[in-house]
Structures are given as structure tokens and as C-alpha cells.
Amino acid sequence: MSIREIPLRSVKITDAFWSPRQKLMTDVTIPYMEKILRDEVPGAEKSHAIDNFRVAAGEINGDYYGMVFQDSDVAKWLEAAAYSLALKPDGALSRRVDDMVALVGRCQQPDGYLNTYFTVKEPENKWKNLLECHELYCAGHLMEAAAALYEAAGKDELLQICIRLADHICDRFEKEDGIPGHQEIEIGLLRMHRATGSVRYRDMALRFLNLRGRDPAWFKKHTPAHPGVCYGGYRILPEDSVYNQSDVSVREQTVARGHAVRQLYMLAAMADAAAETGDREMLDACQRLFDNITQKQMYVTGAVGASAHHEAFTVDYDLPNDRGYGETCASVAMMFFAHQMLKNRPDGRYADLMELEIYNAALAGMQLDGKRFFYVNPLEVDESVSGKVYGYEHVLPWRPQWHSCACCPPNLARLISSLGRYLWSEDEHTVYSHLLIGNEADTRFGRIRLESRCPWQGHAEYMMLDGGDFSLAIHMPHYVSDYSLTVNGKKVVPAIRNGYVYLDRFWQPGDMAAISFDLPVRRIYANPSVRSCAGKVALARGPIIYCFEEADQSAPLSSLSLPRDLKIEPIPALPGLPEEMICLKAQGKREILSDSLYGDFPPAAESCSLRAIPYFAWANRKAGNMLVWIRESICL
Numbered sequence: 001m002s003i004r005e006i007p008l009r010s011v012k013i014t015d016a017f018w019s020p021r022q023k024l025m026t027d028v029t030i031p032y033m034e035k036i037l038r039d040e041v042p043g044a045e046k047s048h049a050i051d052n053f054r055v056a057a058g059e060i061n062g063d064y065y066g067m068v069f070q071d072s073d074v075a076k077w078l079e080a081a082a083y084s085l086a087l088k089p090d091g092a093l094s095r096r097v098d099d100m101v102a103l104v105g106r107c108q109q110p111d112g113y114l115n116t117y118f119t120v121k122e123p124e125n126k127w128k129n130l131l132e133c134h135e136l137y138c139a140g141h142l143m144e145a146a147a148a149l150y151e152a153a154g155k156d157e158l159l160q161i162c163i164r165l166a167d168h169i170c171d172r173f174e175k176e177d178g179i180p181g182h183q184e185i186e187i188g189l190l191r192m193h194r195a196t197g198s199v200r201y202r203d204m205a206l207r208f209l210n211l212r213g214r215d216p217a218w219f220k221k222h223t224p225a226h227p228g229v230c231y232g233g234y235r236i237l238p239e240d241s242v243y244n245q246s247d248v249s250v251r252e253q254t255v256a257r258g259h260a261v262r263q264l265y266m267l268a269a270m271a272d273a274a275a276e277t278g279d280r281e282m283l284d285a286c287q288r289l290f291d292n293i294t295q296k297q298m299y300v301t302g303a304v305g306a307s308a309h310h311e312a313f314t315v316d317y318d319l320p321n322d323r324g325y326g327e328t329c330a331s332v333a334m335m336f337f338a339h340q341m342l343k344n345r346p347d348g349r350y351a352d353l354m355e356l357e358i359y360n361a362a363l364a365g366m367q368l369d370g371k372r373f374f375y376v377n378p379l380e381v382d383e384s385v386s387g388k389v390y391g392y393e394h395v396l397p398w399r400p401q402w403h404s405c406a407c408c409p410p411n412l413a414r415l416i417s418s419l420g421r422y423l424w425s426e427d428e429h430t431v432y433s434h435l436l437i438g439n440e441a442d443t444r445f446g447r448i449r450l451e452s453r454c455p456w457q458g459h460a461e462y463m464m465l466d467g468g469d470f471s472l473a474i475h476m477p478h479y480v481s482d483y484s485l486t487v488n489g490k491k492v493v494p495a496i497r498n499g500y501v502y503l504d505r506f507w508q509p510g511d512m513a514a515i516s517f518d519l520p521v522r523r524i525y526a527n528p529s530v531r532s533c534a535g536k537v538a539l540a541r542g543p544i545i546y547c548f549e550e551a552d553q554s555a556p557l558s559s560l561s562l563p564r565d566l567k568i569e570p571i572p573a574l575p576g577l578p579e580e581m582i583c584l585k586a587q588g589k590r591e592i593l594s595d596s597l598y599g600d601f602p603p604a605a606e607s608c609s610l611r612a613i614p615y616f617a618w619a620n621r622k623a624g625n626m627l628v629w630i631r632e633s634i635c636l
């Protein structure tokens with residue numbers, strides 16, 4: 001038996017950090033997003049996503065509005081709503097989901113085709129422009145929603161709609177070659193395969209992956225000329241096969257390039273496909289890309305896609321802090337990729353990556369109140385240029401309510417509301433605990449309760465509620481250097497294999513394994529090839545990366561430095577932040593500002609107090625300057 005995830009409905013999160021955030025999803029964010037999609041939030045960016053379906057169904061007059069992939073906002077919301085229903089039964093939400101699914105169904109064409117843009121605007125051009133038109137992308141998201149509603153909420157109406165849609169896609173693309181301009185259909189088809197048992201959908205996903213890059217000029221040959229039309233809101237050139245990773249076959253790719261979300265959705269699908277088929281070559285390619293991204297192209301927060309131009313990976317070590325991109329969706333997709341890699345083999349690097357993303361780059365995408373969202377996640381912001389000066393237009397010091405391209409908010413909602421999927425997996429003799437997040441899981445070996453004080457304290461306890469003969473493998477985060485592990489109070493020293501400690505025994509009901517470790521403040525240094533981080537240091541404690549907001553300091557951020565040898569201390573939350581949050585303080589140095597641009601002597605300096613807060617919480621009290629990497633001085 002290969003490694004499998006434990007179904008969402010078998011895991012209930014009971015965690016001081018994450019349970020309130022899941023409650024925020026069910027009670028605030030998911031209902032708020034529905035209002036946005038219905039255009040009921042005054043002042044927010046117009047969505048029209050649901051009205052597009054009404055127009056396509058012929059139920060209201062009007063025109064299509066929004067991105068060519070606006071349907072995917074509804075699909076991702078439906079997926080998040082499915083997880084919400086699994087977290088908290090809600091009859092009213094359930095009925096609204098049913099109504100929305102019925103509306104989606106009324107837009108389906110007799111042959112199974114389903115896409116509101118082409119139904120309303122260009123019915124004669126269906127499937128003619130795979131490069132730009134996102135029909136397969138939207139279909140993939142609808143399939144994910146269908147699988148989620150079926151598995152998490154026991155609803156199969158959308159699954160039936162998506163079976164007709166998937167059959168329509170298979171009928172067409174089994175016969176003729178075609179590859180999606182934006183990868184996602186592969187993920188959707190693989191989920192449809194598992195939800196329905198149909199190997200046809202798995203094979204269609206494999207065909208899309210295997211065709212990609214076989215002919216690097218495929219899009220150039222198959223994209224119609226259409227002067228004046230710009231489907232994605234920006235120009236995508238058919239000859240730019242790097243942008244959508246179609247220049248090299250997926251098995252031969254060695255470094256991450258092009259549009260980050262496209263790259264990562266493809267990798268998530270490849271890792272999933274490798275686990276389904278045992279395709280070693282596919283898995284090796286995934287591992288190469290995983291290593292390249294995490295060792296050479298990822299920000300310390302887990303953000304990826306350094307360039308605003310094409311929302312893309314660029315080259316190794318190019319990680320500018322103040323005009324980077326780091327789309328929230330790309331961090332969510334990193335979670336997907338790492339999660340799928342864990343289906344292939346238990347390796348702590350994947351669990352470490354999930355932890356990095358969920359506590360930092362992904363989580364920073366949302367305001368603490370669950371109602372505002374970052375699309376771009378920089379590591380340094382200066383209000384004098386951010387959002388104003390050419391090259392910095394995309395870098396905002398505050399989260400907008402919504403976005404004209406609204407991919408990120410519902411992506412975050414579906415991730416947080418389905419976080420239970422990411423905590424465990426199991427094979428025939430081992431249950432793997434990947435993240436130290438409190439929960440109760442119903443595994444194939446019986447129920448296990450995990451109580452955790454992470455991320456603020458280093459302590460977690462596993463209680464066996466049923467017991468059995470199996471191995472409990474606990475992921476040991478990469479930052480834990482010294483720990484104490486006990487079983488029923490007795491110290492044990494098991495070997496660590498690939499980032500997991502294995503406790504192999506006949507567990508009795510009530511048996512308990514406990515793990516404790518210190519969480520010292522860590523200083524993180526970048527490879528000197530990362531130009532923007534040279535001479536600087538970042539701070540972390542456990543999985544949390546910290547940042548400095550100017551409002552907490554006594555001088556402009558650029559004038560501050562942190563002496564190398566001085567101690568950094570955890571302190572209670574700074575005013576205006578949730579009280580459970582741990583912040584940091586240190587004695588630092590501030591250089592005295594002057595009127596001259598240049599001088600013959602170093603600026604005078606004096607001692608000052610520095611304060612750092614968790615990166616995910618920045619821009620919550622008020623908009624202002626922020627940085628993650630601070631200059632490090634050798635002495636005070």
C-alpha cells in the first residue's frame with residue numbers, strides 16, 4: 001500500500017492557533033467572499049462572477065464581466081464552502097451551495113461544455129485558444145470543487161456535472177493534441193479519478209502532462225491571431241514557451257521558470273501522478289524542481305515567484321526584497337506540491353516546507369480579521385515608493401478588500417478550511433504526523449489525539465485513544481536541534497530517518513508520546529549570492545519568521561541594524577496584536593540621519609530598542625514600512 005492522506009472528515013483540528021482561523025473561515029471569510037462574488041460588499045472591487053453564470057444561463061440580461069477565468073472564483077469558493085460544511089454543518093450555507101451548483105448546472109451545454117465566458121461572449125471560439133483562454137483551468141477548479149463537495153460534504157450534484165464536463169474534455173483531447181495554457185486541469189482530473197474511480201480521468205491528466213513540452217512550438221502553431229484581444233488582461237506571447245513551462249518535456253525540467261503558479265500547479269499534479277502510477281522519472285523531475293525552488297529561488301518566508309513581470313520565477317538567487325512578487329497563490333501552491341510529494345515518500349523537507357508556508361508566506365496573504373487580502377507578499381516595503389513608483393506599483397503596504405484578479409483570497413480560504421488534509425498520512429504499518437497542529441484523527445490504526453502548544457511553545461502530546469500495533473512517525477521540524485521524547489513518561493531515543501522519529505510498538509489505549517524542545521530565537525543568513533540580503537539577518541522562532549514594522553521602532557528602518565552578538569528575547573504581543581502572539585525585542589543601533597546625501601564619514605550611531613513581530617501579522621495595525629532582512633552590525 002502506498003502512502004495515502006487521511007480523509008478530511010477523519011481529522012478534526014483542535015488547536016489554539018488554527019481552530020480560531022478555521023472558525024474565521026466558516027464564520028467570516030467564506031460568507032464574506034460569497035457576498036463579494038454576489039457584488040454585495042460596498043466599495044469592494046466588482047466581481048460579477050455569479051452574475052456571469054446567470055447571464056450564461058439566460059436568467060438575467062447583461063454581459064460577461066471580468067477576467068476570462070472569472071468562473072474559477074466561484075469554483076474555488078464552492079470548494080472552500082465544501083470544507084466549511086465539513087467543519088461546521090450549516091443548513092443555510094448548504095442550501096446556497098446547492099442553489100449555486102444548480103445554477104452552474106444550468107450553464108452546462110448539452111455536450112458537457114461549461115464556461116460562462118465562451119457561452120456568453122464567443123460561443124464560436126470554444127477550445128480554439130488554449131494558450132490564453134483558461135477553459136481547462138476553470139474546468140480543473142470546478143472538478144476540484146466537485147470532488148470536495150462529494151468527499152467533504154456528501155454532495156454529488158456538482159460531481160455529476162463535472163463527470164459530463166470531464167467526459168466532454170476527454171472526448172475531445174483523447175483524439176486531438178492539446179495542452180492547457182495554465183495548468184490546473186491535471187489536478188482536477190486526478191481528483192475526479194479518485195472521486196469516481198474512473199481511470200479515464202487519470203489517463204487524461206497524464207496525457208496533458210506528457211504532451212507538455214514535447215513540441216516547444218505547440219502554442220505558436222495552435223494559437224490563433226487575434227489583434228486587439230488580450231484574454232488574460234495582459235499579453236501572453238505564443239512563442240514564450242518558458243512562461244508556461246511548455247519548452248521542455250515535464251520529465252526533463254531542471255529548474256523552476258516562468259509563471260510561478262502555473263509551474264507549481266503542474267508540479268503538484270506531477271507529484272500526484274507519480275504517486276498514482278509509480279512513475280520514477282516523473283518523481284525525479286519533481287524532486288529536482290523542489291530542490292531548485294527551496295534551495296535557490298524561495299524567499300525566507302516561503303514566498304516564490306520573484307518577478308512581477310509575468311508573476312514568475314527568474315534565475316537562481318534573484319530574490320529582491322522590496323519589489324519581489326511572491327503571489328499568495330504561489331505559496332498556497334507550494335503547500336499543494338509539498339503535500340503531493342508526501343504521497344510519494346515521507347521526507348521531513350516536504351513537511352518543513354508546508355509548515356513554512358502555512359505560518360508565513362501563505363498566512364500573510366490574509367488580514368487577521370479575514371476580510372482583506374494580499375496578492376503580493378514583499379519582504380520589504382517603503383510607503384514612499386510602494387504602489388507609486390514604476391517597478392513598485394504591485395507592492396502594497398496594506399491589504400485590499402478584493403482584487404480584480406481574485407485568484408488569491410479563495411485559494412487561501414480553501415487551504416485553511418481544508419488544513420486537516422495536510423496533518424497526517426499513513427501506509428500499511430505507519431501513521432505519519434507531519435505538522436504539530438492539535439487535532440483528533442481517525443487513522444486506520446485507530447483514533448489519535450494530538451495536543452500541541454506550537455508554534456509559540458515547543459511541546460506536543462500524542463494520546464492513543466484506541467491503540468494497536470503500528471509505528472507512529474513524528475516529523476521533527478528542521479529547527480529542532482535538541483528535544484526530549486517520552487512514551488508514557490519514559491524517555492526514549494529513537495533514530496530520526498528523513499526528518500521523522502519512528503515510535504514502533506503495540507500501543508495501548510491511553511498511551512501517550514510527548515515531545516518537548518526549546519524554541520530559541522534563530523538568526524538566519526542568506527547565501528551571499530542573494531544580493532538583497534547581503535550583510536543582513538532575518539529572525540525566526542520555531543516556524544515563525546519575524547519582521548520589523550517601522551511603527552514599532554524609534555527610527556526609519558533603513559537606519560537600523562542589529563548587532564551580531566546581542567541576545568534577542570521573546571516578549572508578549574505588542575499593543576494592537578492578539579495577546580497569544582510572541583514578539584521579539586533586541587538592543588539595536590540606529591544611525592543618525594543628516595541632510596547631506598553623501599559624506600566622508602560613517603553616520604553617527606546610538607543604541608536603540610528594536611521590536612519584531614510575526615511576518616504573517618504585518619500591516620494589521622496600520623499601513624507602514626516593513627522589512628524582514630535587517631542589517632547586521634558586528635559590534636554595538
Ligand SMILES: [Zn+2]
Pocket residue numbers: 327328329330375406407408409411
Ligand atoms: Zn493568486
